[in-house]
Amino acid sequence: MTKKQSRCINGYLGQNFIVKLCCYFKFLRALEEDAVSILTLEFNYLRPYKREQLSTSGDRLADKNGGGNSHESEALSFELLRCCFGAKLLNIEMEIQYFPRGGTKVDYTCSINGITLGVSVTRLVEKERRAKNIDPFNIRDVKKFLEKKLKGLQNALKNVMKKWDKPVLFVWAESPRLAKLAEDAWENIDECLKANTILFSVSVGEEYCSMFHNPNYFKNKVTMTTSSRKRMND
Template sequence: MLEESTERADAVVAKRQPRITHRTLEQFLKTMDTTPEVIDEEGQQTNMVLTPTQQCSETHNTKLPTNASRMVIKPTWYVYGNALNTEKFEDCLYDQSAGGIIVDHFEPLVNEPDLFQLSSGGRRILETPNAGGNSVWSEVLSYEVLHQVFGAELKNTETEIQYVPGSKITDYSVMFDDHHIGVSVVRIINFFDLMGKKYKAVFTPEYAKQLLYKKLFGVLASSEAVIDKWEKQILHIWTTSSSTADIIVQEYWKIPKRLRANTLVYVTHATNSEWLF
């Protein structure tokens, strides 16, 4: 019995060792059944979600029935959305075998990002060089929302996280109580001339599918290769459009379950936030 227990424990440790099993999405897909999961009629929500600006459509509530809204107001911004989002967030966060998707809306109360009142963690992300790109404010505000709405505390910034060489990377990691969670941040851009408020391109279900496949694989790959293991990841997607959020939710439930795995997808529709993108 002792020998069997030791063997099982060794197997668990081996499984959690940092490594890179699949270097590309194509390699990963060859090992799995990509048949979409279809939601039956009973899983569809028919009631419209009511928000302060009445912008949420019924697809934001797929598998999350409620017709009430909630608003979390901070000194320089506020977040609003489904009244059950906080409960759903926590349920997904603490279940290492569960994925899920939630949509909230973000509205700044200041005209310039430099006027935001930041926590020490948000300030640390802002002032620490990242691994490249112009996404600093999307990462800072991602943390501020997770911190001030859901209780996250910053653990490591992007350049402080260590991986097996050649790994995909994650933007930062946080602690929720005693739970270590990675966070990857994505901005949906190039579909709007933000200042002119004109469409430059149409965000299609096919693009949403490609985005989700790519980013969810990246989450799984970085989680496998990270040295200081976290329990799961949050994929935080910023978008400029409520309709884009709808399409992401619709396509999310068609993604193979193994690719959704235990990633919590948190979609935030940000208005009056051109500098974020």
């Protein structure tokens, strides 16, 4: 562990970002138990995404995430799990096999302490609603949003050929208010739908933040391939 990178129960400080968690042992217990759990974290960039030094696995997610517009959110969700909880990447989206095909998918699978996680990453953002003069999200909106994602996770687990042990719904929230709404909405969702899912509700600081930009941002962004990044060890 270098001076620029440290891990503790209360948080993580690295070269790319800072995470305030205060839920380290709660997460480890949730891994072992067949029960739902919610973890609320705070995430702040230390440098813009295009200048971040991702791990080899983070680069795999950034470069080969199935052709979507979610390069940053998926790669950084894994980097957070790796740096804070020791996650190891197993398969990216296009490597996971399902039968029948054509249903919902998870974004990647990883393992922590020998337990396999199927991770679905999403973003809770109000920028476009504000631009269109639509009312801000309320708890009903967020509950409906989370329920849709949970149904997708259940469908993916039903059809995947190699099962994972725990489903994870990883939500990047544009603001602490949205993260709190996700936490409150989670408590009102039917337990059968949540199954044994772990929810990460992560509020993101504004400085350097680009993951909530319009998808055209990703089309115009200069792609940094694995060969052009300075990699960190997994």
